[in-house]
Amino acid sequence: MDWGIIQGQDAAVESLRRDISSDRVGGAYIFYGPEGVGKATAAGLFAQALECESKSETETPPCGVCPACGKVERGVHPDVITVRPEKDKSTGQDRKTIGVGPIREQVLERAHQRPQEGRRLVFILDNAQTVTIQAFNSLLKTLEEPSPDTVLIIVTPNLHALPPTVISRCRRLRFRSLNRAEQRGILSANLPDGEGKEEVDLDRLISLSLGRLGQAFDADSGALAEQRESALAFLEEVSAPVGKADEAVLLSMAAGVAGGGGSTRKDVLGFLEMILGLLRDILVLEVAPDVLEPWNADVEKALRAIGGRWGVSGLIQALDRVRNATRDVGEINTNPSLTLESLVISLRGTVGAGG
Ligand SMILES: [Zn+2]
Known part of the structure; x- marks a missing residue:
C-alpha cells in the first residue's frame, strides 16, 4: 500500500x-x-x-x-x-x-x-x-x-x-466526508473489469451509503440489533449454494417478518433497509475494503463469507432487487408478504450469477 x-x-x-x-x-x-x-x-x-x-x-x-x-x-x-x-x-x-x-x-x-x-x-x-x-x-x-x-x-x-x-x-x-463523485470514483476504480461492471448503478449504491443506517447504527440498540440478526440470518440462507438452500426455511423467515407477531409495513421496510445496508457492506468488502469501511464491521467475517458465495455481479443484481422490493412496499403499497416471497425467489436467482 x-x-x-x-x-x-x-x-x-x-x-x-x-x-x-x-x-x-x-x-x-x-x-x-x-x-x-x-x-x-x-x-x-x-x-x-x-x-x-x-x-x-x-x-x-x-x-x-x-x-x-x-x-x-x-x-x-x-x-x-x-x-x-x-x-x-x-x-x-x-x-x-x-x-x-x-x-x-x-x-x-x-x-x-x-x-x-x-x-x-x-x-x-x-x-x-x-x-x-x-x-x-x-x-x-x-x-x-x-x-x-x-x-x-x-x-x-x-x-x-x-x-x-x-x-x-x-x-x-x-478527514473530510467524501462527496458522491469521489465515492463513485473509488468504487468504480475498485470494481473488477468485465462482467456486470457497466451495469452497476453506482449512484444507487452511493445513495445507500449516505442513508441513515450508515450514520446511526449502534449494535447496542436492542430492536435494531435484533432486526440485523434476522436480516443476516436471512442473507446467509439466501446465499447458500444452489441445492443447499432450504426454500421453505427462507419463505418462513420472510413470512415471519411480514406477518408474524402483528408486524407492520414499517417493520417490513425496516427489514428491507437492513438488508440493503448489509448488502452494501458485503459489496464494499468485496470490491474496496481498503478504502471504504463497512458499517457493520463487527460482523465482517460473516459478511465476507456471504460475499464470497454471492459474487460481485450477483450482489449488484441482488441490491437492485431489494431496492425494488423496498420501493414496492414503501411507495406502491403492495402486499408486504407477497413482495417478500417473490423477493426470496428472485434473490436465489442472483446467487453465484457470474462475477
Ligand atoms: Zn519500507
Missing part, C-alpha cells in the same frame, strides 16, 4: 507526509472524521512510514517492500501496537469499551521503553469513541511528557467525544 490509496484526503495526507519527510513527527495525533473515509488506513500507513527502513532520498515512506513495512502490514511488528479491548471473562468476547486496564497494560507499561527493533514505538488507538474517560485520563501524563521515539495515533469519528485535555495535547487531522 502507499499514500495513493487514500483518496479525497489531500490535506491530511500532505500534512503527514510533510511531518515524515521533514522528520518533525509529533508525539500524539488525532485522526477524526466520518466513518469510511480512510482514517484507519491512514493510521496504518503512517505507522508503516514511521518504521520503514528504506533509505530512498526521493520517495516518501512507506516503501511497502522492506521487512519493516511488511511486518506492519501483517500486524506483526513488535513496535506497532494496536490497542485492543479486554476479553470479557464470562463470554470470551471483546468488551465494548476500552478501560484503564488495557491502556495500562498495552500502552503505559511500554511507552517509556525503547523500541525493540524499529525506530519508534507506535500506538494506534482505533475506535477511540469506545475508550472511557478514565482510560484517557490515565494517558494524560504520557501525553504531557512524551518520550521522543513514541507516537500515539488516536482514531475517532467524533473529536468532541474526547476530553479537551487530550485534544489540546495532540496534533489534529481532520
Whole structure:
C-alpha cells in the first residue's frame, strides 16, 4: 500500500507526509472524521512510514517492500501496537469499551521503553469513541511528557467525544466526508473489469451509503440489533449454494417478518433497509475494503463469507432487487408478504450469477 490509496484526503495526507519527510513527527495525533473515509488506513500507513527502513532520498515512506513495512502490514511488528479491548471473562468476547486496564497494560507499561527493533514505538488507538474517560485520563501524563521515539495515533469519528485535555495535547487531522463523485470514483476504480461492471448503478449504491443506517447504527440498540440478526440470518440462507438452500426455511423467515407477531409495513421496510445496508457492506468488502469501511464491521467475517458465495455481479443484481422490493412496499403499497416471497425467489436467482 502507499499514500495513493487514500483518496479525497489531500490535506491530511500532505500534512503527514510533510511531518515524515521533514522528520518533525509529533508525539500524539488525532485522526477524526466520518466513518469510511480512510482514517484507519491512514493510521496504518503512517505507522508503516514511521518504521520503514528504506533509505530512498526521493520517495516518501512507506516503501511497502522492506521487512519493516511488511511486518506492519501483517500486524506483526513488535513496535506497532494496536490497542485492543479486554476479553470479557464470562463470554470470551471483546468488551465494548476500552478501560484503564488495557491502556495500562498495552500502552503505559511500554511507552517509556525503547523500541525493540524499529525506530519508534507506535500506538494506534482505533475506535477511540469506545475508550472511557478514565482510560484517557490515565494517558494524560504520557501525553504531557512524551518520550521522543513514541507516537500515539488516536482514531475517532467524533473529536468532541474526547476530553479537551487530550485534544489540546495532540496534533489534529481532520478527514473530510467524501462527496458522491469521489465515492463513485473509488468504487468504480475498485470494481473488477468485465462482467456486470457497466451495469452497476453506482449512484444507487452511493445513495445507500449516505442513508441513515450508515450514520446511526449502534449494535447496542436492542430492536435494531435484533432486526440485523434476522436480516443476516436471512442473507446467509439466501446465499447458500444452489441445492443447499432450504426454500421453505427462507419463505418462513420472510413470512415471519411480514406477518408474524402483528408486524407492520414499517417493520417490513425496516427489514428491507437492513438488508440493503448489509448488502452494501458485503459489496464494499468485496470490491474496496481498503478504502471504504463497512458499517457493520463487527460482523465482517460473516459478511465476507456471504460475499464470497454471492459474487460481485450477483450482489449488484441482488441490491437492485431489494431496492425494488423496498420501493414496492414503501411507495406502491403492495402486499408486504407477497413482495417478500417473490423477493426470496428472485434473490436465489442472483446467487453465484457470474462475477
Ligand atoms: Zn519500507
